[in-house]
Amino acid sequence: MAKENSLIEEIVSLCKRRGFVFQSSEIYGGINGFFDYGPLGVELRRNIKDAWWEDMVRRREDMVGLDSSIIMNPRIWKASGHIDGFSDPMVDCKESKMRYRADQLFAADIRVEGDSLGWICLVESVDMQDEAEKKAELIKRKAAKQGKLEPVELRPYDELSTDEQKLVPSPATGTVGSLTEPRDFNMMFQTNVGALRDASSEAYLRPETAQGIFANFKNIIDTGRVKVPFGIAQIGKAFRNEITPRNFIFRSREFEQMEIEYFIPPDEDAWPQYHREWIDTRMSWFSSIGLTADFLGEEVHPKHKLAHYAKACTDITFKFPFGEHELEGIAARGNFDLTQHQEHSGKNLEFFDEARKEKYLPHVIEPSLGVDRTFLAVICSAYQIDEVEGEKRTVLRFHPRIAPIKVGVFPLVKNKPVLVERARKLYHRLQRKWNVIFDQSGAIGRRYRRIDEVGVPFGITVDFETIEGDGSITLRDRDTTEQIRLSEEEAISYLEEKINP
């Protein structure tokens, strides 16, 4: 465990040192759950997204793209269930560490002829009134109080005044004052649209990109010349006000998703096959961008844990240094979302299937992936410490396709202008194709190590043979550290093949 902890710390440290990931607002003391991506991070992130878009959208016939807005009509979140599902004020018992929904906690002041004997509190249930009255009797007897018990009037905890709440005992321990004030745990960030800050202007930052796809379903089937089965893909930021952001960029409050809603015929037996296909498609994609196969896993959600509308959900997991966690969720959601939006919007969202000559609401398979989680998994897969000629070396073995920098170009030594000029010329030439760097400072071995640590897959060195001999350069491989001599043209087509498979 200690060893594993230090691994993630090493990775976090490397991410900062080499400009992959910074804590957001660092000079102001930071802000929990937000991150900034530095010069190398932004390249890596972009390459991951580009690879996904290329493979999932452009190279398929059955996919189209979308980029919907982050703030949408709040009725979308009503329809999707996000407002009702996540807006409950919660109350903690400081003593028992139990957490309750404030509207499910009921309390009453027990009074005998005007004198208060203290409050009781219980969790909502069908027979709570009986229970409350029994408790009241008990309290009266204990207090040895004479007189008539006033009717026990149970009220929800969140409707009590702050002063009253302070008198309420914890339902778990009976201790007065151990309950906290109700706190809102809605995970959606709220904002206001327009100048007025009243209820009518309330809006939310989207907690997922998926609803933007469902909300545009009608637009796309009306204009996109699509036929079921087909998918709509979207990459974009989403925001969740997580109670506890943890594990570096794994769970943050602002994150980016790559989501697909793949619409399929509504037949009851149709979805398992599509679901399986998508799991396989996604799994092999992860391998193709260089995630370590041994770290990848599948986790099937047990039936009783599924949301009521979901038919199945399989997570693709990754063994991070802090444990095995979800990278991507692939859910079979039936037609729940389209049904909801059809009802709430009052618009017909049915698709007319020419082949079947019928209208229906398609069902959907939803592969939903986090960009930042993938980013972290890529780095965890790539991070290695090995030995080169007895020296320890830190190396990021990124797949050439997603490596932030593809090639380092070096003059063998920097005090020979012809070498430097020739190398710089090649650098400018390669720059038109890829993100490459030029480095002339320090011994050549030191420069190789520098690029190893930021995962540059190839190094090209211009040496005396380039100038005086046949013009060939040496191409050095990051992973094997082996070098081969190639002409410039050969080198470029070699790189082409490796970088753009």
Add this chain to the structure above:
RNA sequence: GCGGGCGUAGCUCAGCUGGUAGAGCACCACCUUGCCAAGGUGGAUGUCGAGGGUUCGAAUCCCUUCGCCCGCUCCA
């Protein structure tokens, strides 16, 4: 949110019986260097996480706050 640990240079950390900051690595410039972290010379770097208090004097003691890590809790 609760409990525990921790915030000093880009990184790793030392200094913490109060006397106004240091090492190694990294970085920059120049010299040297004919292929895997060579060497030399010079250089930049911190309001010691932030705010407040105690004190003649605080990185060091006290309080508050922010952030990070671990556990619990919560959780599409």
